[in-house]
Amino acid sequence: MSYPETSFFANTPEETAILAQDLASAVSAESSTEAVIYLDGDLGAGKTTFSRYFIQSFGHTGSVKSPTYTLVEPYELSEVSIFHFDLYRLADPEELEFMGIRDYFGEGNIALVEWSEKGGQFLASPDLVISIEITSTGRQFSIQAKSAKGARILQNCKCA
Ligand SMILES: Nc1ncnc2c1ncn2[C@@H]1O[C@H](COP(=O)(O)OP(=O)(O)O)[C@@H](O)[C@H]1O
Ligand SMILES: [Mg+2]
Numbered sequence: 311m312s313y314p315e316t317s318f319f320a321n322t323p324e325e326t327a328i329l330a331q332d333l334a335s336a337v338s339a340e341s342s343t344e345a346v347i348y349l350d351g352d353l354g355a356g357k358t359t360f361s362r363y364f365i366q367s368f369g370h371t372g373s374v375k376s377p378t379y380t381l382v383e384p385y386e387l388s389e390v391s392i393f394h395f396d397l398y399r400l401a402d403p404e405e406l407e408f409m410g411i412r413d414y415f416g417e418g419n420i421a422l423v424e425w426s427e428k429g430g431q432f433l434a435s436p437d438l439v440i441s442i443e444i445t446s447t448g449r450q451f452s453i454q455a456k457s458a459k460g461a462r463i464l465q466n467c468k469c470a
Contacts, residue, residue, distance in 0.1 A: 313455035313457070313460060315452065316467070319449070323356070326360055327363040331364075331367045333347075333469070344459075345460075346420075347436060347437065349440050349442070356442050358376045360440065365394065377395060381396065391420070396424040397428040403428065411432050439453075440452070
């Protein structure tokens, strides 16, 4: 089964915000806001920048810091709980088991996961995979749906 994918180019962080807001409203439009989104790309690609705008789109007004040392940062918002992961410093995927990772997925929650490849078998499979590449003029986003839900989200997105 193949799911749709699309691409988006952002010259500036402000243009990244447009994509993040667009995807956030497409997730919001789902009857259940539950979603797992992986963010791939090198250090400095813009994974946290995307996450910041995405989380703010759900009404968060404070800062969004990179959860590099905490592994996960929770945002309990009016509409949904968002868990922002950064697994860059994860030494052993088993640590995810010890922190009760399963409880973070499902239940109408959204998970944003930076460095998902470090999570091994313990992560829920993604609905969307967003890959960000640094180019000389900005950031190239490739957005792939990986589930029926991800496909619906992409279809409801202006970026599609
Ligand atoms: N189009 C763009 N989108 C996102 N960030 C950009 C863009 N252009 C430049 N940047 C800069 O790139 C950096 C991205 O950092 P960050 O989001 O922390 O990356 P990551 O989480 O992937 O390591 C920020 O300093 C941001 O200002
Ligand atoms: Mg980051």
